Amino acid sequence: MGFLSVLSMAHKLIKERVSPGDLVVDATCGNGVDTLMLAELTGPRGCVYAFDIQEQALERTRDRLAAAFGDDSAAESPSHIEGNGSAAKQKRKPEVHLVLDSHEAMANHIPVGSHGRAAAVMFNLGYLPGADQTVITKPETTIAALDSAVRLLRIGGIITVVLYPGHSGGDTETREVEQWASSLSVQDCQSVIYRMAQRADAPYLIAIEKKVHLAP
Ligand code: SAM
Numbered sequence: 370m371g372f373l374s375v376l377s378m379a380h381k382l383i384k385e386r387v388s389p390g391d392l393v394v395d396a397t398c399g400n401g402v403d404t405l406m407l408a409e410l411t412g413p414r415g416c417v418y419a420f421d422i423q424e425q426a427l428e429r430t431r432d433r434l435a436a437a438f439g440d441d442s443a444a445e446s447p448s449h450i451e452g453n454g455s456a457a458k459q460k461r462k463p464e465v466h467l468v469l470d471s472h473e474a475m476a477n478h479i480p481v482g483s484h485g486r487a488a489a490v491m492f493n494l495g496y497l498p499g500a501d502q503t504v505i506t507k508p509e510t511t512i513a514a515l516d517s518a519v520r521l522l523r524i525g526g527i528i529t530v531v532l533y534p535g536h537s538g539g540d541t542e543t544r545e546v547e548q549w550a551s552s553l554s555v556q557d558c559q560s561v562i563y564r565m566a567q568r569a570d571a572p573y574l575i576a577i578e579k580k581v582h583l584a585p
Contacts, residue, residue, distance in 0.1 A: 401430030
């Protein structure tokens with residue numbers, strides 16, 4: 370039967386914790402697979418913020434959402450989706466903000482009243498498949514974004530980080546993220562690692578669950 374892949378395990382952990390109406394964040398929207406899952410889980414009463422530094426990634430995500438929900442299902446931040454469809458279509462439409470910005474700025478795009486309320490923040494590090502492989506996540510901004518994500522989370526909320534130690538530059542980033550996750554106070558957060566023991570270069574998952582409120 371085999372164990373779940375790293376991406377499937379990330380999705381499983383998210384699905385167990387995210388409910389309709391929740392606020393969630395995709396910190397690296399890429400092809401939009403994670404954004405779509407988050408939009409489906411949170412539904413029309415929920416809210417998804419999806420970040421990427423490449424317009425190409427936002428376009429791919431927009432197309433994926435449009436295929437699932439209809440053409441006007443994603444708005445560029447900061448505007449919200451305006452209804453122009455039938456009542457039935459409007460009902461199932463999720464509120465998704467596609468933001469062309471680096472993820473360490475995520476708190477600037479999310480209303481202050483929502484800080485400390487996010488149910489989940491997903492990171493899938495590295496590069497956009499099929500695009501320029503030199504445009505990748507970088508340790509410094511990734512760690513700053515992770516710090517921001519912890520502050521945005523509600524108690525019981527989760528961060529998932531998919532890491533690629535085998536990619537060029539990915540080994541350093543992986544080490545730094547793992548150090549960051551292991552340095553979190555056990556009173557504040559619980560960090561776990563899901564990885565294949567026999568292959569040091571295989572992608573793996575770090576998940577962090579928030580246990581108490583942190584100062585903003
Ligand atoms: N989660 C995506 C999906 O479901 O298809 C895959 C993400 S892909 C592996 C990594 C993405 O991170 C790329 O699209 C890349 O442009 C984006 N990225 C790189 N640096 C970033 C940054 N500082 N802030 C936000 N996104 C970034």
